[in-house]
Amino acid sequence: MSVYEEIISARDQALSSIQNVADLSNLVDLEPALFGKKSTLGSLKGLMGKLDASERASVGQALNQAQKEVQEAHQQSKKHFLEHERTLQLSAEGIDLTETLRNPNHRGHLHLVTQTMERLEDVFVGMGFTVSEGPQAESDWYNFEALNLPEAHVARSMFDTLYLDLGERTEIGDGEGGEATKFLLRTHTSPVQIRVMESQEPPIYTVCPGRVFRRDTADASHMPVFHQIEGLVIDEGISFTDLAGTLNDFTSAYFGGAIKSRLRPSYFPFTEPSAEFDITCVICEGSGCQTCQRTGWIELGGCGMVHPNVLRNCGIDSEQWTGFAFGFGIDRLALMRHGIKDLRDMYTNDVRFLSQF
Amino acid sequence: MKVLLSWLREFAPIEGDPVELGNQMSDLGMAVEEMTIIDLIDGIVVAEVVGLRPHPKADRIQIVDVDPGDGVPLQVCCGAFNMAVGDKIPFATIGTTMPDGMEISQRKMRGEFSNGMCCSASEIGLGSDHEGILILSPELVVGEPVMAQLGAQADVLWDLEINPNRPDAMSIAGVARDLAARLNIPFQIPKWSVDHLATSEISETSVSVTDSELCPRFTARVLEGVSVGVSPLWMQTRLQLLGMRSINSVVDVSNYVMLELGTPNHTYDLSLVDGNAIGVRRAKTGESIKTLDGQERFLAPGDGVIVDGSDVAIGVAGVMGGSSTEISDSTNTILLELACWDRTAIARTSQRMGLRSEASSRFERGTDINLSVTAVERFCYLLNEITPGGIQTEEKISDVQVTKEKQTTISVRTSRINLLLGQKFSGEDVANLLIPIGFEVVQTDDADVQLVTIPSFRPDSETETDIAEEVGRHFGYGRLGATVPRSPNAGHLTFHQKARRLIRQVMVGAGLDEAMPSPFLAPDAVANTGLSSANVVHLLNPLAIEESVLRPSLRSGLLTALAYNQSHRNENVKLFEIGSVFAPSSAGSGLPDEHEMLGVILGDNDALAAKQLWDVIAAGLGINGELRNAIDLPGLHPRRAGQLIVDDQEVGVVGELDPRVLENYGVSNRCGWLELRLDLLIQSMSQNSTRLYGLVSTYPSSDLDLAFVVKDEIQASDVERTIRSLVGSELASLELFDVFRGEKLGEGKRSLAFSLRLQSAERTLTHDQLASIQERCIEAVETTHDARLR
Incomplete structure (x- = not known):
């Protein structure tokens, strides 16, 4: 497998693991595997030093591109889960505004x-x-x-x-x-x-x-x-x-x-x-x-x-x-x-x- | 004053729509209060009594068979028993609407049919007799309408409101004169005279008047051959329509002349007048008289009295005659008195005696001194007319006129009238408006000035301004026009007035309703509020003892209002009032001290709620006030009240009302109270009215919480003040956020927890600086207030 294929594969793997996350805490758990040094993309980065100078630029570019795509997917997923969570929270907070208990703070009145x-x-x-x-x-x-x-x-x-x-x-x-x-x-x-x-x-x-x-x-x-x-x-x-x-x-x-x-x-x-x-x-x-x-x-x-x-x-x-x-x-x-x-x-x-x- | 169209027409040929005539009188200042159209009712016919039978089931009514003109007798139930078979009576047929609006229908009375109504005089609008059925003259034709046969006519009755400055309008003739002038038709008082049949037997009656100020004119005449009887129906009717009762022929004529000419008069049974002499003087101390109404009246030295030959009082001048010389059925010779009295003297006497008669109300306004002889002649003429066989009168009229006829003539400037009325009248215009109402006008050499002679029936008119009113009145107020003057000033409220409005808005914003309780209290109400009743202002003539004291505080009124609301199940009632309280003058004499107060009562609330409201007021008005806990303030809870100090002056109290006071008013639960001197509050506002800008800091702030254990008698506000003065300008805010009592702290102690926000306008406070503030704060509070940091 060429290094490029490895990058693509690592990216796809990362993207699909993001796809499969069920909630926000799973996503947080997944973060080291996506962005950590030991993540697939991270370890590929570590190989950069071993590459020819002529290759380094284009591999670097491919790596960056892959990483960017993963980051975007991660952001989107995070946003999605946060939004979802807020929606749930707000709908749980629903009240009946007409449920007014005794309200002693009425307005006063000037004498006629x-x-x-x-x-x-x-x-x-x-x-x-x-x-x-x-x-x-x-x-x-x-x-x-x-x-x-x-x-x-x-x-x-x-x-x-x-x-x-x-x-x-x-x-x-x-x-x-x-x-x-x-x-x-x-x-x-x-x-x-x-x-x-x-x-x-x-x-x-x-x-x-x-x-x-x-x-x-x-x-x-x-x-x-x-x-x-x-x-x-x-x-x-x-x-x-x-x-x-x-x-x-x-x-x-x-x-x-x-x-x-x-x-x-x-x-x-x-x-x-x-x-x-x-x-x-x-x-x-x-x-x-x-x-x-x-x-x-x-x-x-x-x-x-x-x-x-x-x-x-x-x-x-x-x-x-x-x-x-x-x-x-x-x-x-x-x-x-x-x-x-x-x-x-x-x-x-x-x-x-x-x-x- | 009531006036009747037919009577007015005896003085001026008045024609026109009754409503329009009424409008004209209103526009002349004789406001029509009520107008009644008097219709002749055709349904009331002459009927003959053909049979009288007892009612089988009732004693108080009988059955009358009447012939209403068609020869077919009708059965009628009737409550009167004064008629006999063959009498002619007024009979209201079925379907007739009576003058009082009642409609006659067939009715059953205790099982017997009644097919109409036998009428009394008053029921058909004639005379005042309602005792029995009116027995008509036998000449009247059965079946024909009664009224037409009696010579009655359709008429209009107006009830006019006459102002105190219109003595002339207290008579038919006077109203006719005013209306005739407006309608531009002639007005005349007829000449009445009687053939004098006086015999030499009529004795000389002497008249003596010693007090010309009291009695400017006294006119008298002896009338002989008088037989006191019943006056004719037409006279009774007129008197009744004008609101007077028919008494007998002599008294009726007397009243008739008074109503017609505005000249009250009095008749004496001459045989009962001791010494054949009559006189006038002021009453003596301790003198009394029994008046015609049977009451013993005590006279005061200012009162005028009429006396007989033995100097015994036989009448109260201008108010009411005495009973000792009253006309009776056996009277044969009468002495007629027609006097003019001093207006003020009569007003005083009638006011003091609480006796206002038709006569006194005319004398108070002033009667026409020049009408005396005319009125005497009118009296004789009428009594002669209505007395069967006539009367004999002395030709001589004893006429004592001490003051010569007072002709008041004044200069009137046309320019002044135009200035006052905003018109451009010529002198001629002015004269043309005045002459028809009896004023004489003569042009002088000065084109602007006319000499105006005031008629004797207008004693109220004295000055140029009075003349301007007459001119405006007869021209018509509505025709004078309208202009708008331009104020050279900017309209505005004073600072005080604006501040008071602001206070009201603050109260309303805080949820309070404005009350307006009565400022009058019962004498015990002051003590019931826990205040001293020694220093209050009493009314001299209160309507009731419960309203005899002027409030020294707003407390009683607001408590009463709160109790009222609680008893009507209105809960959580919070009221305020801005009103004056009174105390006897602190200067020792003169007007009472009067202060405007703001009072607040908070039902079902405690002292802290009242204190919080004070904070709202102080913040709303921008006042820095100080609250000092106070023990045993009168009427307030002994341990839950304080005094409010603003600018070193006590402006009021705040706290809870004493439960004993609440009990007196039947108020349940605790009750917050606040009463403040409004003037002092507003004073301190005006001093702070212009505020200078204090820089808003852009540097970060730090918070510091400190809790101290202090004794109960140490005021939290004192601790606050210590912190404030120590930290100074670097204290952005200070709040007491917790108060805690507990066994661990010890008896009589509590913990006060303050939150300080520290911030400098010039720099970020360093850690060291913050620590130093904290340290100095603790030390200051601990030493100043015997406190310790918790």
């Missing part, structure tokens, strides 16, 4: 009032307003007097006020022989408007969201604690039409283009002219339904041009500056928007309610 408030704030911020806040416990001055609601004003009966017992009064309300009570829980967020006007120079474009209090028994549409957002604009040349336009823009930005707003004459001591602010019924979009008592409109809040007395009380020149203010309830808005029938449901803090929004 918070969500509504933030949404409203965002709309006004987009319209160039800032957001102002103030204390919930207030003085009579900020809640009433500065707002053109002096003691014994008829309109004070519009607000069922909760007073604070700080040992600095003698009697509720007034009457001869008794001083007016001095401290209370704010009945609206208007005192924040006063605080803003006292501390900031116009122009002012701000909204005042927050918690307010009334001496009201809780029922399906009233709570003693609820939330409001009020807006205030003070600038040169501000007119009633600016109020109408701002409310229009807000209405379509918040509720969508189909919802319009309208103003009807009304009365508030802190504004003159005053108006009631209605929007197209969000349920029927104006065609008339139970929610809007078939009028196509729902009353949202009150508004008007800031009363000159209020501006004066805050040290603002009412000849130079004019402005408007508006306000409405946040809770009722959320109620309407989400189809909640009873306001009290929003305040049970039942997670079955909270987690719906």
Whole structure:
């Protein structure tokens, strides 16, 4: 047998032994017989020194070629076994993804009032307003007097006020022989408007969201604690039409283009002219339904041009500056928007309610 | 205020679709709350009673045979017994829909058929009497519809919401005036007068008013020959439709005039007025009076009273008359009083007495001082009309008008009105809108300025701005247009507001739901949470004692919310709240201290869960806080709680609630708790808001695990701090990875195992350097914390 035939034979033998391997460990076991010094090809390599120089090159080439073929076959076989093994392993790892055991890591939820408030704030911020806040416990001055609601004003009966017992009064309300009570829980967020006007120079474009209090028994549409957002604009040349336009823009930005707003004459001591602010019924979009008592409109809040007395009380020149203010309830808005029938449901803090929004 | 179309039409020729008329009134600021169309019902006919029989099986109903006009008697069951054979009555035939919407059908009552319904006055929409069946006048024609024969007419009733600044709209005449102006039709208050048949026997009655501020005008007249009876159906019906009960002819006329002209008035039985004299003064201390409703009322010195000749109070001014001079069936001579009162005085009295009457609600807004004589004449005219044989009235009207008619005239700038309303009105435009509602307008030499005289029925109107409102109102708010002002500022949230939103998002991300419990507590709730109830703010006029204290902490509210959820089988409830808590002013006076807090309650979780949540918050907000174990914090588990320190300030507490507190609220299992001052948290955020970049090391790192045996009272965080300060910048991370207690370690001791990753930003740490760090670490912890390496 020529040396070439020996190389071919050794190669074929190696290839066929690779072919016959059953698994990866057999293949590993086989490696010394394929590539070791004592392997057939290896021992043929050892003979190289004994060859003529003229033959050495071509025998070497044949040997290398054979060895390369064996290596490739080995690699391929190894790859095949590894792949096969992985496939087996992965299919053994199969699980049912729907087998969810109790999962305590649920997502939390913001209270519906918070969500509504933030949404409203965002709309006004987009319209160039800032957001102002103030204390919930207030003085009579900020809640009433500065707002053109002096003691014994008829309109004070519009607000069922909760007073604070700080040992600095003698009697509720007034009457001869008794001083007016001095401290209370704010009945609206208007005192924040006063605080803003006292501390900031116009122009002012701000909204005042927050918690307010009334001496009201809780029922399906009233709570003693609820939330409001009020807006205030003070600038040169501000007119009633600016109020109408701002409310229009807000209405379509918040509720969508189909919802319009309208103003009807009304009365508030802190504004003159005053108006009631209605929007197209969000349920029927104006065609008339139970929610809007078939009028196509729902009353949202009150508004008007800031009363000159209020501006004066805050040290603002009412000849130079004019402005408007508006306000409405946040809770009722959320109620309407989400189809909640009873306001009290929003305040049970039942997670079955909270987690719906 | 309810108004009736037919009544409005007595003042202005109002025509049109009822819905459209309602819209106009709403647009004028008199919002229509309800509209009722009053139809004449043809199915209710005059029937004659032809027989009365007892019901065989029932005592409370009888069987009536009625002839509805065709001569064929119908059997009807009826619960009233006030009719006799031959009486004519209103009878609702089968198939008739009644004013209240009920449909009449054949029914069986205790075994007997009833083929229709005999009606009371109120059932057919006439008058207020529902006691018995209405007995009709014998002249009426049997078989014909009742209403048409009684002269009733189809009508429209609107219920209007009247704002406090519209005293004029508290009357039929006032609403008619406003609507007529909008419809551009004439408005007029008719002239009423009676032939004065007064005899000389009518005595001079003296009137004295001493307090002109309290009572600017007091008008009175004596009416003789009065026989108190029942007022006619048409009057009863109108009163009833407008929400008042029919009492007797005199009281009905009194109320009718009040509703029609907005002038409350009062009648006295003159024979019961001592001394034939009447006067007005402020009440004295300790004075009391029995009012018409039979109640004894105590008067305060500010209240106005009407007194008789002996200076005894016979009425509370503007609120309610006294019972001692009340009109009765035997009254023959009455004294009619029509006064104008100080608005504020009446408001105070009615508020203090908790007594709001139709009269006081009008006086509070202010009545028309110029309408007194007209109203007196109207009263006499009506009472004369409805009293059989008429009455005699004194010709003289005792009219004490202390304050001369106050004519308020103000300058109004057209430019100012245009600025406020955003319009381009001319002076003439303004005048044309004001004159039809009773304002007088005179142009001055200055083209921009007009003099506007305010009518006496609009005491609310005082300034140029008030005039602007009237102009806008009558022009129509909807026609003024809309413009959008441009804010010169960029809209934004403050840092605080953004931070609060971030905190909310962190909480939601950690799986917590936001609760909003009531801020009002019962007095014992504070003590039930383990806090001191000595320093809380009380409400002066709470609705209920359970809601009489302002919360000093978010604890009670969140515990209540958790207990509610647990009792409804909601498990693993984790809630947070951001809300204000209150305490009496630390300055000693003034507004209470008010702080915004973040409260967290973790049902079925322990102190460590609460602490882990704190770590999440601190990481989320970028705050470096320190936790110090604390013993016996009020309301918290005595050994499972700690204080949180940020920037050397205590910002709150973390741990578990005291099991005794949980018991008070019926909460089961352990309960993690966290309550933090939001303002302080956010303050420390703003200080760290700009962070500088720290180089990320490119050199290899090495890990080192060290376990120390330390006493229980040594805080793990203190050991950590020692390691941190010793290793310094070469400590890439430090973790406590195991805590172990066991007998071998000894009583009161545990092993804390830390894993340190060491890495330099400048070089690869050598073996020697690592060894040196390890050695110094061990030594520092052992000496500082009385610990030993395990």
